[in-house]
Amino acid sequence: MSSAVEAGAPPGRTPLPRGAVSFIVAQSASNACSVMEMFTLSWLVLSADQLHLTPFSFALIVAGHFLPVVLLGPLYGRIARRIPPIRLWRWCLAGEATLTTVLGVSLLAGADPAFGVFVVYAVALGTMQALEVPSRQSMLMSFLQDAFARGYALFTSTSRALSALAPLLAGLLLANVDVGVVFVVNGVSFAAILLVVLRNVAPATAPRPDGSRQPGPRASIRAWRPLLLLAFALAAIGNQFPVTNILALDHLSHDGSVAFGVVSAALAVGMVAGPLIAQRAERFAAEATALVAVTFGVFEIAMGFFGPIVSYCLLAFGAGLALSSFMVLSVTTIKKQADPADQPGIMGWFGVATIGLVPAGTLLVGWLARYGDQATLMAPGGLCVVAGLSYLVHVRRQGAERPAVREGAST
Incomplete structure (x- = not known):
């Protein structure tokens, strides 16, 4: 695993591992981009200038995004016992980057997706995030080790700060560029996290079940x-x-x-x-x-x-x-x-x-x-x-x- 950064660490504090700051910045920015995307999706679906669908239609899209979390969350422990969380994390980040970018490029190219396309998109993205979020948190527990509380607190605080600005940034983008740009930006943010993970978080840090002690x-x-x-x-x-x-x-x-x-x-x-x-x-x-x-x-x-x-x-x-x-x-x-x-x-x-x-x-x-x-x-x-x-x-x-x-x- 990457060695810790000793320089500049306050006395009595466990230093953050190498790459932790890069991850905090990349993941916080990506979380803000995801908030921007949800804001943009609601505008795209409900706005009279765009699809002009009913609030019930948007509710179905939101439900499609949340449902995989409810279905896969209880099964995640079994899945992680068969596929290491680091691998799940990487696969899901690659899938999220690809899916979001493809939709954004399609919108930029002038495509006019039907309502069903957005439902399928929400379900697919929700499925990947239902696996990606617990994989990320499990890996961070191992990656940050004794500096977990400080690292996770810095990440949460940074993420909250950027996400609070996300609706304003999304509104400014929608007023000046095509709606597809927001989706492409979010796709790029997923790709940026994947690069940070590939560079800094080694498979060896993945928690492994102990065969001598498995409570089930x-x-x-x-x-x-x-x-x-x-x-x-x-x-x-x-x-x-x-x-x-x-x-x-x-x-x-x-x-x-x-x-x-x-x-x-x-x-x-x-x-x-x-x-x-x-x-x-x-x-x-x-x-x-x-x-x-x-x-x-x-x-x-x-x-x-x-x-x-x-x-x-x-x-x-x-x-x-x-x-x-x-x-x-x-x-x-x-x-x-x-x-x-x-x-x-x-x-x-x-x-x-x-x-x-x-x-x-x-x-x-x-x-x-x-x-x-x-x-x-x-x-x-x-x-x-x-x-x-x-x-x-x-x-x-x-x-x-x-x-x-x-x-x-x-x-």
């Missing part, structure tokens, strides 16, 4: 069920701010579009800052995961009182801070405590909880809106508080008997 996928996932349920509560149900913030505008301001931008910016800034703070709690990541989940729930409940917009923005900042801290701490907990052979399977389920089931959370929040706008914030916030306290009790009960290997296990 069911035993491992059952042990991690409390954390997965907590992740579902926060990421899929609690984090529905694109919906809840719009509903809150009627109570906050008469200038809806400006207020929505300000609130969204406050949330985004919190999400950028959270990972940088979370890395400092690496030594007690499991307990900190529960505490930030409770904190997130408290902030969301407080947002439901719809005070002045200034206080709402401060609470949104706090919620974003807690949410992104939770994501870093929960993955750090898996890295520190899970057997290396089980990490891919756990990350597959983690993707289901935090990505694949987001549409289910949107439907739930939409149903809660029938009982008032306050319910869309207070009910999910209350659920997060209860889930966080339950997980804290679970962690305290487990103690030294937690169903995971101790820190320092070989990767």
